[in-house]
Amino acid sequence: DQQVKQNSPSLSVQEGRISILNCDYTNSMFDYFLWYKKYPAEGPTFLISISSIKDKNEDGRFTVFLNKSAKHLSLHIVPSQPGDSAVYFCAVGSTSYDKVIFGPGTSLSVIP
Amino acid sequence: GAVVSQHPSRVICKSGTSVKIECRSLDFQATTMFWYRQFPKQSLMLMATSNEGSKATYEQGVEKDKFLINHASLTLSTLTVTSAHPEDSSFYICSAKGQGAPGANVLTFGAGSRLTVL
Numbered sequence: 001d002q003q004v005k006q007n008s009p010s011l012s013v014q015e016g017r018i019s020i021l022n023c024d025y026t027n028s029m030f031d032y033f034l035w036y037k038k039y040p041a042e043g044p045t046f047l048i049s050i051s052s053i054k055d056k057n058e059d060g061r062f063t064v065f066l067n068k069s070a071k072h073l074s075l076h077i078v079p080s081q082p083g084d085s086a087v088y089f090c091a092v093g094s095t096s097y098d099k100v101i102f103g104p105g106t107s108l109s110v111i112p
Numbered sequence: 113g114a115v116v117s118q119h120p121s122r123v124i125c126k127s128g129t130s131v132k133i134e135c136r137s138l139d140f141q142a143t144t145m146f147w148y149r150q151f152p153k154q155s156l157m158l159m160a161t162s163n164e165g166s167k168a169t170y171e172q173g174v175e176k177d178k179f180l181i182n183h184a185s186l187t188l189s190t191l192t193v194t195s196a197h198p199e200d201s202s203f204y205i206c207s208a209k210g211q212g213a214p215g216a217n218v219l220t221f222g223a224g225s226r227l228t229v230l
Binding site: 034036041042043044045046049089091099100101102103104105 | 116118146148154155156158161203205207218219220221222223224226
């Protein structure tokens, strides 16, 4: 059973508009959450993270929102740019153990 | 920032041979390194976790005799695919975290290694 779900395998957004990527997790023991961006044939690159004590973290065009009660987080990209086109992985972890578990990813296409 | 170097980026080998992939943390000491495998259009599947100087912890379903992981120093971990077969063809990615890395909980990833077994 998947512990981390990204129910939208793909998303298309017009340049300049907002991209919203969603992620749901099942285990309430997770206490930090990350988003990674990945281009084909490359390793993922860290984008933004949030710990369970916060509900929002912002870094430039990227904002991550965390709703602990719903076990849901989302990544907002605004304004979206063509260079943002990539696969975005949601990842969750716990300070109690080393493992970080990744969701299946959402492929974002930003259309010029 | 923290950099993880992975080598080789691409390798093609014959069935039955062994292949070694290296993962190095260039500017920080990686107390923990992780090895992932990614099939096309699928997520990153954690294969094993290795801590420097101790045996790797393998995820369920990962054959430890087939995927040998060594973490001999704080800056180097290796993954050896033994007696490779075509079904082992995949994209293997390492990641590391440790002292000097960007945040205690943030993983720094290598660029990945594309293994093709003929």
